[in-house]
Amino acid sequence: MQIVHKLKQNAVVFGLLFAGLLVLFYPAYSNLFNQMQAHRMITDYRKAVDGKSDDTKKQEIAKAHRYNTKLINEKVPESFAKRLGIKHDSEYEGLLNPSGNGMMGIVSIPSIDVELPIYHYTTNEILEKGAGHLFGSSLPVGGKSAHSVITAHRGLPSAKMFTDLDELRNGDKFFIEVLGQKIAYKVDRIKTVKPEDTQDMKIIEGEDLVTLVTCTPYGQNTHRLLVRGHRVAYNAGDEVKEPTHRRIPWAHILCIMLGVFLAVDCYVLAVRLRRNKGR
Known part of the structure; x- marks a missing residue:
């Protein structure tokens, strides 16, 4: 039971970390997604044009x-x-x-x-x-x-x-x-x-x-x-x-730095909490 409880705790911690990172990195991966969409539309357009006499x-x-x-x-x-x-x-x-x-x-x-x-x-x-x-x-x-x-x-x-x-x-x-x-x-x-x-x-x-x-x-x-x-x-x-x-995309860079800092901080906090409970 203790092992299952620890696994649940870890899952919650890592789930929160992952969700936080998704939010923080949103500008970067969203922009990448939109660039890919635009590139696809441009490629399709050029194919349609090439198909015309x-x-x-x-x-x-x-x-x-x-x-x-x-x-x-x-x-x-x-x-x-x-x-x-x-x-x-x-x-x-x-x-x-x-x-x-x-x-x-x-x-x-x-x-x-x-x-x-x-x-x-x-x-x-x-x-x-x-x-x-x-x-x-x-x-x-x-x-x-x-x-x-x-x-x-x-x-x-x-x-x-x-x-x-x-x-x-x-x-x-x-x-x-x-x-x-x-x-x-x-x-x-x-x-x-x-x-x-x-x-x-x-x-x-x-x-x-x-x-x-x-x-x-x-x-x-x-x-x-x-x-x-x-x-x-x-x-x-x-x-x-x-x-x-x-x-220079300072906003994206700051988001990444903040995300890394929060991820490390949350991980350290989770480790300390587990140690305190184990005493």
């Missing part, structure tokens, strides 16, 4: 360009405001949707080690799993007089997303991939604005722009961080040439 891909991109042309004369913020609250738009959803799951492309930011799927819309559901395309902005296929807006969360405990977007600097490049076509953009403006200020997202005649958007300051989310890039020539292998600006 070159003519089909050209036709789909041409449709997106025609859609963008209709947006040129729309004024900001009215162009966004009139679409606010619309959950389904058949024309919009039918464009750049090769997998049929709402994924329209991929955004890659090598400087901060980010690669995310881009989905139609920017609803909470969409932003939990990747980046969203702002409905009312140009579709991300490039072209003159186009301005695409891509947004993603920052500071989620479960995923990195655009958490390190503030690490980008003027001159850094990011890349958009749509239907097998890769486009490079060089950062030329970094700005913080209020959520209702959309003037910096407007289309500028003759320019090909993409703006990446996330909340700021970190943990407060009272403003929006806008990182704008203009199109530059893309050459294969450009991604690996980008400088890195990776923030």
